[in-house]
Amino acid sequence: MSQRTEGAARRSERAQAQSERILRAAQKCFIEHGFHAAGMALVAKTAGMNPSLIYRYFPGKSAIILAIVERQLVHARASIRALHDASDFKESMIEAFCLWRDADPDMMNAALFLEMSAEASRDPVIAAGLRASDQAIRDELAAWLSASAADGGKGLPPELARIRAITLQTFMEGLAIRSLREPDIPLAELSATVTDFVDRLFSNPGLGSVTQ
Amino acid sequence: MSQRTEGAARRSERAQAQSERILRAAQKCFIEHGFHAAGMALVAKTAGMNPSLIYRYFPGKSAIILAIVERQLVHARASIRALHDASDFKESMIEAFCLWRDADPDMMNAALFLEMSAEASRDPVIAAGLRASDQAIRDELAAWLSASAADGGKGLPPELARIRAITLQTFMEGLAIRSLREPDIPLAELSATVTDFVDRLFSNPGLGSVTQ
Amino acid sequence: MSQRTEGAARRSERAQAQSERILRAAQKCFIEHGFHAAGMALVAKTAGMNPSLIYRYFPGKSAIILAIVERQLVHARASIRALHDASDFKESMIEAFCLWRDADPDMMNAALFLEMSAEASRDPVIAAGLRASDQAIRDELAAWLSASAADGGKGLPPELARIRAITLQTFMEGLAIRSLREPDIPLAELSATVTDFVDRLFSNPGLGSVTQ
Amino acid sequence: MSQRTEGAARRSERAQAQSERILRAAQKCFIEHGFHAAGMALVAKTAGMNPSLIYRYFPGKSAIILAIVERQLVHARASIRALHDASDFKESMIEAFCLWRDADPDMMNAALFLEMSAEASRDPVIAAGLRASDQAIRDELAAWLSASAADGGKGLPPELARIRAITLQTFMEGLAIRSLREPDIPLAELSATVTDFVDRLFSNPGLGSVTQ
DNA sequence: AATGAATGAGGCTTCATTCAT
DNA sequence: GATGAATGAAGCCTCATTCAT
Numbered sequence: 001m002s003q004r005t006e007g008a009a010r011r012s013e014r015a016q017a018q019s020e021r022i023l024r025a026a027q028k029c030f031i032e033h034g035f036h037a038a039g040m041a042l043v044a045k046t047a048g049m050n051p052s053l054i055y056r057y058f059p060g061k062s063a064i065i066l067a068i069v070e071r072q073l074v075h076a077r078a079s080i081r082a083l084h085d086a087s088d089f090k091e092s093m094i095e096a097f098c099l100w101r102d103a104d105p106d107m108m109n110a111a112l113f114l115e116m117s118a119e120a121s122r123d124p125v126i127a128a129g130l131r132a133s134d135q136a137i138r139d140e141l142a143a144w145l146s147a148s149a150a151d152g153g154k155g156l157p158p159e160l161a162r163i164r165a166i167t168l169q170t171f172m173e174g175l176a177i178r179s180l181r182e183p184d185i186p187l188a189e190l191s192a193t194v195t196d197f198v199d200r201l202f203s204n205p206g207l208g209s210v211t212q
Numbered sequence: 213m214s215q216r217t218e219g220a221a222r223r224s225e226r227a228q229a230q231s232e233r234i235l236r237a238a239q240k241c242f243i244e245h246g247f248h249a250a251g252m253a254l255v256a257k258t259a260g261m262n263p264s265l266i267y268r269y270f271p272g273k274s275a276i277i278l279a280i281v282e283r284q285l286v287h288a289r290a291s292i293r294a295l296h297d298a299s300d301f302k303e304s305m306i307e308a309f310c311l312w313r314d315a316d317p318d319m320m321n322a323a324l325f326l327e328m329s330a331e332a333s334r335d336p337v338i339a340a341g342l343r344a345s346d347q348a349i350r351d352e353l354a355a356w357l358s359a360s361a362a363d364g365g366k367g368l369p370p371e372l373a374r375i376r377a378i379t380l381q382t383f384m385e386g387l388a389i390r391s392l393r394e395p396d397i398p399l400a401e402l403s404a405t406v407t408d409f410v411d412r413l414f415s416n417p418g419l420g421s422v423t424q
Numbered sequence: 425m426s427q428r429t430e431g432a433a434r435r436s437e438r439a440q441a442q443s444e445r446i447l448r449a450a451q452k453c454f455i456e457h458g459f460h461a462a463g464m465a466l467v468a469k470t471a472g473m474n475p476s477l478i479y480r481y482f483p484g485k486s487a488i489i490l491a492i493v494e495r496q497l498v499h500a501r502a503s504i505r506a507l508h509d510a511s512d513f514k515e516s517m518i519e520a521f522c523l524w525r526d527a528d529p530d531m532m533n534a535a536l537f538l539e540m541s542a543e544a545s546r547d548p549v550i551a552a553g554l555r556a557s558d559q560a561i562r563d564e565l566a567a568w569l570s571a572s573a574a575d576g577g578k579g580l581p582p583e584l585a586r587i588r589a590i591t592l593q594t595f596m597e598g599l600a601i602r603s604l605r606e607p608d609i610p611l612a613e614l615s616a617t618v619t620d621f622v623d624r625l626f627s628n629p630g631l632g633s634v635t636q
Numbered sequence: 637m638s639q640r641t642e643g644a645a646r647r648s649e650r651a652q653a654q655s656e657r658i659l660r661a662a663q664k665c666f667i668e669h670g671f672h673a674a675g676m677a678l679v680a681k682t683a684g685m686n687p688s689l690i691y692r693y694f695p696g697k698s699a700i701i702l703a704i705v706e707r708q709l710v711h712a713r714a715s716i717r718a719l720h721d722a723s724d725f726k727e728s729m730i731e732a733f734c735l736w737r738d739a740d741p742d743m744m745n746a747a748l749f750l751e752m753s754a755e756a757s758r759d760p761v762i763a764a765g766l767r768a769s770d771q772a773i774r775d776e777l778a779a780w781l782s783a784s785a786a787d788g789g790k791g792l793p794p795e796l797a798r799i800r801a802i803t804l805q806t807f808m809e810g811l812a813i814r815s816l817r818e819p820d821i822p823l824a825e826l827s828a829t830v831t832d833f834v835d836r837l838f839s840n841p842g843l844g845s846v847t848q
Numbered sequence: 849a850a851t852g853a854a855t856g857a858g859g860c861t862t863c864a865t866t867c868a869t
Numbered sequence: 870g871a872t873g874a875a876t877g878a879a880g881c882c883t884c885a886t887t888c889a890t
Contacts, residue, residue, distance in 0.1 A: 014849085018849095032334070033334065034248060034330065034331070034334065035246075035248075036246060036248035036249045037248050039883075039884065039885080040884075040885060040886080041883090041884080041885090049850085049851095050850065050851050050852075051851095051885085051886085052850075052851065052852080052853095052886085052887080052888090053849075053850055053851075055885095055886075055887080056849075056850080060885075060886080061885065061886090110330075110333075111330045111333045111334075114326040114327070114329055114330040114389075115326070115327070115330050117326055117389050117392050117393055118246065118322075118323045118326040118327050118330070118392065119246070120392055120393055121243075121322075121323045121392050121395075122244065122245065122246070122323075127393075130393045131393065131394060134393055134394060160408070162401075163401070163404050163405050163408050164408070166390075166401070166402075166405045167383075167405055167408065167409050169386075169390075170383060170386035170387060170389070170390055170405070171379075171382060171383055171386050172386070173385075173386040173389040173390070174381075174382035174383055174384070174385040174386030174387075174389070175382060175386075176389075177326075177329050177382070177385040177386075177388075177389070178378075178381075178382055178385070180329050180330065180332055180333050181329055181332055181339075181342050181343065181346055182343065182346060183333075189374075189375070189378070190378075192375050193375050193378045193379055193382070196372070196375050196376070196379065197379050197413075200412045200413050200415075201409075201412050203412075226873085226874085227873090230874090251858075251859065251860080252859080252860060252861080253858085253859085253860090261875085261876095262875065262876050262877075263860085263861085263876095263877095264861080264862075264863085264875080264876065264877080264878095265874075265875060265876075267860095267861065267862075268873090268874075268875085272860075272861075273860065273861095438870085442870095456758070457758065458672060458754065458755070458758065459670075459672075460670060460672035460673045461672050463862075463863065463864080464863080464864060464865080465862090465863080465864090473871085473872095474871065474872050474873075475864085475865085476865085476866080476867090476871075476872065476873080476874095477870080477871055477872075479864095479865070479866080480870075480871080484864075484865080485864065485865095534754075534757075535754045535757045535758075538750040538751070538753055538754040538813075539750070539751070539754050541750055541813050541816050541817055542670065542746075542747045542750040542751050542754070542816065543670070544816055544817055545667075545746075545747045545816050545819075546668065546669065546670070546747075551817075554817045555817065555818060558817055558818060584832070586825075587825070587828050587829050587832050588832070590814075590825070590826075590829045591807075591829055591832065591833050593810075593814075594807060594810035594811060594813070594814055594829070595803075595806060595807055595810055596810070597809075597810040597813040597814070598805075598806035598807055598808070598809040598810030598811075598813070599806055599810075600813075601750075601753050601806070601809040601810070601812075601813070602802075602805075602806055602809070604753050604754065604756055604757050605753050605756055605763075605766045605767065605770055606767065606770060607757075613798075613799070613802070614802075616799050617799050617802045617803055617806070620796070620799050620800070620803065621803050621837075624836045624837050624839075625833075625836050627836075650852085650853085651852090654853090675879075675880065675881080676880080676881060676882080677879085677880085677881090685854085686854065686855055686856075687856095687881090687882085688854080688855065688856080688857095688882080688883075688884090689853075689854060689855075690882095691881095691882065691883080692852090692853075692854085696881075696882075697881070697882090
């Protein structure tokens with residue numbers, strides 16, 4: 001590796017580290033104040049750097065918003081994957097709610113998720129990103145649902161699998177809203193709800209009972 | 213009616229008409245740009261009036277936001293009521309989705325709904341309003357689910373009714389998000405999803421075990 | 425008196441009453457908030473009338489300020505006259521301080537007095553008014569000081585009387601400032617100060633001791 | 637001095653210079669228009685800078701007003717100190733009057749002094765500042781008056797010294813008002829007044845009885 | 849790479865005033 | 870004589886961004 005290349009690499013490393021610092025700070029601020037109410041000055045202070053410096057790594061605020069959105073999509077996908085990798089499906093969904101609620105400022109976050117979704121109706125770039133991500137998630141979910149039980153799937157016929165994937169997605173997104181509007185709902189009640197929902201969705205009437 | 217009284221009545225009429233004009237304009241702007249990104253100047257221009265005039269009818273921007281939020285809550289309640297007044301439950305839910313999506317700028321609106329929900333995690337006044345409304349909706353829903361079939365209800369035992377009310381609420385809110393992130397989803401697919409979901413939720417098998 | 429004239433007279437009466445109402449309200453507001461910080465709306469509300477109505481009686485805010493200034497000048501002259509009509513000169517001066525301080529919203533008022541004086545350095549109309557009033561006061565004061573004791577005066581030679589009039593005026597105006605900056609000064613201390621001041625000013629060294 | 641330190645020092649210098657520029661401009665504007673009538677835009681233009689820039693150096697308008705007030709208090713204290721450091725007391729008081737009148741836009745200013753005093757009856761922060769400053773001035777004055785003649789003092793007994801300090805303060809403040817209301821008073825007349833006043837105040841006859 | 853200084857557009861709101869009735 | 874509606878200018882202040890170093 002030539003010195004020059006090495007230098008470039010090192011610079012690139014640093015650049016990425018800085019970008020990360022900025023994004024983490026931005027995410028925290030956006031969660032706490034919303035995209036528009038959080039100012040660049042606050043983001044910079046949260047990241048422990050000078051506002052001007054941010055412009056070395058991002059062309060502007062909306063670029064940061066976009067990056068945050070993409071980050072969230074990655075998290076979302078990971079969270080879905082965790083869902084069907086889990087041994088206990090129901091518990092895993094309840095955990096998902098807790099994840100929504102407890103706002104690890106570096107993970108998926110419900111407030112951010114909602115604001116992103118609302119923004120999709122205004123910014124076509126964001127809309128496209130979300131749509132793509134949603135499709136990917138749904139495909140993954142459907143694949144899992146239609147896979148044979150031997151492969152860790154639920155053995156649903158493909159068409160139904162697709163439908164159920166939508167149902168699952170919709171319900172989980174609904175949980176995001178619940179986590180914001182009712183942050184102090186008793187976990188027992190929520191747990192009962194999820195259990196009932198999953199039971200009904202994957203039980204007897206012929207189509208393969210999958211509970212547990 | 214004395215002249216004075218008539219005058220007062222007319223004044224009141226006008227005041228209410230103006231307030232309405234402002235709220236409609238504000239709602240439009242908030243849908244298109246979000247609570248914080250929409251400025252008072254834009255709202256005024258949309259309402260076709262001078263910005264200062266708005267302050268004769270509202271003490272400030274946040275009062276307008278609050279009024280819009282409350283309006284939405286009223287619509288939400290109405291929409292739920294329509295749900296269980298309908299002869300066909302499934303179709304009614306699909307219509308609800310269309311309502312979410314088609315954004316009559318004077319009715320319930322998905323983007324607004326999401327932004328409200330996100331804002332609840334920051335503004336305690338809004339949070340309280342949403343919580344109260346949600347509780348009312350849920351009670352109404354549960355009452356309906358636990359009413360006897362003769363009374364147009366679903367005859368569920370009260371505990372289960374409550375759980376299912378949460379499920380329904382969550383799912384419908386999830387539909388709001390779907391309507392924003394996938395506004396062009398084929399209606400057939402959505403229809404199949406809702407049908408499946410409702411069938412599963414309200415089919416015979418022992419009424420479903422409320423585990424845990 | 426013809427009907428017409430009588431009507432005019434009655435109208436004029438009413439007009440004057442309204443003007444008075446406005447001026448009293450304005451004075452109260454100006455004392456509490458200052459000339460510029462008190463708005464026409466507040467004045468109107470204080471007067472119990474509609475803001476627009478004020479413009480029937482005054483061409484604008486500055487006209488009201490001017491009227492208030494003139495009112496104050498009348499009060500000032502009255503207050504000075506009270507000074508040398510009083511049997512006990514010292515006590516009368518102490519009372520003057522209390523008058524400054526206790527802000528009868530319809531009499532002379534220290535805050536107003538200062539604001540007027542400051543305004544004189546900006547508005548030539550006000551400046552002229554104040555100067556004229558000050559001259560009149562001083563002439564009156566000097567006349568009293570140079571009048572023979574038989575006439576209730578102090579019997580000072582005219583030149584000295586003029587000088588002493590300035591001194592008195594200056595000292596009393598100083599009291600206005602003290603009353604604002606030290607509203608809770610012990611009355612005993614103030615009393616001692618005034619007594620000493622008057623004693624020194626009108627005592628032995630030949631020029632006619634006048635104390636008490 | 638390291639580069640960093642040097643940088644910091646230079647920055648600090650600049651910051652202070654800018655603050656000074658703002659304060660000088662603000663003082664000029666406040667003198668010319670009053671605290672409330674002078675807008676930030678005018679201050680900025682007078683200082684030759686962008687209005688927003690002011691907020692890098694002051695958190696808001698009232699902070700500037702406060703800074704100006706404190707500045708004036710410092711000047712006031714200096715002016716009093718000059719009074720009793722002077723060899724000729726009377727002349728020094730006359731000079732003080734000229735100082736009041738001639739409005740060096742960077743020194744003590746009568747209009748500002750009055751407006752400050754009036755504002756004290758409304759803003760408790762300003763009130764506290766003025767009271768503290770007045771007390772300090774009075775203590776200093778009293779100390780001087782009660783010091784022995786050998787120490788350059790007037791040798792008054794402490795109690796009387798305190799009373800006379802109030803008298804002097806009051807009279808000098810009265811001069812401030814005179815300087816505004818009668819800026820073109822003949823200096824001879826004023827000089828005679830001050831001379832007479834001082835002579836009377838500090839002439840022999842038994843030191844004056846402190847009645848009551 | 850990083851900083852503090854600077855800017856101009858725009859944020860929300862209040863003002864004194866005029867208009868129509 | 871009196872009112873509520875309406876207006877445009879101006880109020881203070883914050884924002885995202887760029888500049889010079």
